[in-house]
Amino acid sequence: MIRFSKTLSATLGVAFLGAALAAPAMAAESLHHVHGLAYSADGKQLFVPAHYGIAVYSNGRWSKAPGADHDYMGFSVTRDNLYSSGHPAQGTNLVNPLGLMRSRDAGRSWDKLGLEGEADFHLLATSYGTNAVYVFNYHPNSRMKGSGIYATVNQGFSWRRAEAKGLDGDPGALAVHPTDNQVVAAATQTGGFVSSDGGNTFRPLVKGQQTLAVFFDHDGTDLWVSTYAGTPILSRMEWKTGKSTNVALPPLERDAVAYVAQNPADKREYAIATFERSVFISKDQGKSWKQIADRGQTR
Secondary structure, eight states: OOOOHHHHHHHHHHOOOHHHHHHHHHOTTBOOOOOEEOTTTTOOOOEETTEEEEEETTTEEEEEEOOOOOOOEEEOOOOEEEEEEEEEEETTTOSSOOOOOSSSSTSSSOOOOOOOOOOOOSSSEEEEEOOOOOEESSSSOOOOSEEEEEEEESSSSOOEOOOBTTSSSOOOOOESSSTTTTTTTEEEETTTEEETTTTTTOOEESSEEEEEEEEEEETSSEEEEEEEEESEEEEEEEETTTTTTEEEEOTTTTTEEEEEEEOOTTTEEEEEETSSSSSSEEEETTTOEEEETTTEEEE
């Protein structure tokens, strides 16, 4: 799921996108882009979708996932599937853009779920236990009459547009509750918001701060929220009450948290990825962090 990368880059004074676009291919030891972050259902692999395929961290080592080196833009994982969008790898003879895709074998192969040649969903989120998919659409297509938040609960066969009342600004990040796919959180330049009716109405959780990432814990109780107001902040919030606790971050120089993921097999393990392509893992719910990638260079 793409975040406010251009906006944040301007705010922080960084310009990493040009160097990333110049890269000829994604080697296992480098992350030229980071377009998402998610654990496999068994918790043994951490997926980092990027501009040239999916990087995988497992057993202390980095490798590349099997399958085509597509430019995976929107990316999200459920208990059963991987979902993505983006652009096809050279030589695959697939239509560009890819529309909505699903993989049931950890990225080895992908099923077309529609809108190929029509939609490239940079912003895509899923409900971990229900396989509902939410996207933000910018342009009309054959299944979406206009821009806005859309959701499908039947693998892209039909889509419902959310009214998004109360949402201030276009979302740069979305998150869907793992068991109740009517609960969706959104991050915008003005704050963080949550909806309990499928995105028709939102109420604010974070006000007056650029909100960059939102992520529901697998138990559905807490929402992790990344904000930036001169310095990066990561907080863990009870989304029903708004009670919030800040999480200690590793040193982030001119950077902020872009993605958060939780290991479904070990609920104490979390991973974060930053806009500058650094990746960290915590085994103790964010009390301490181990760096596994530093500005795109893996360790």
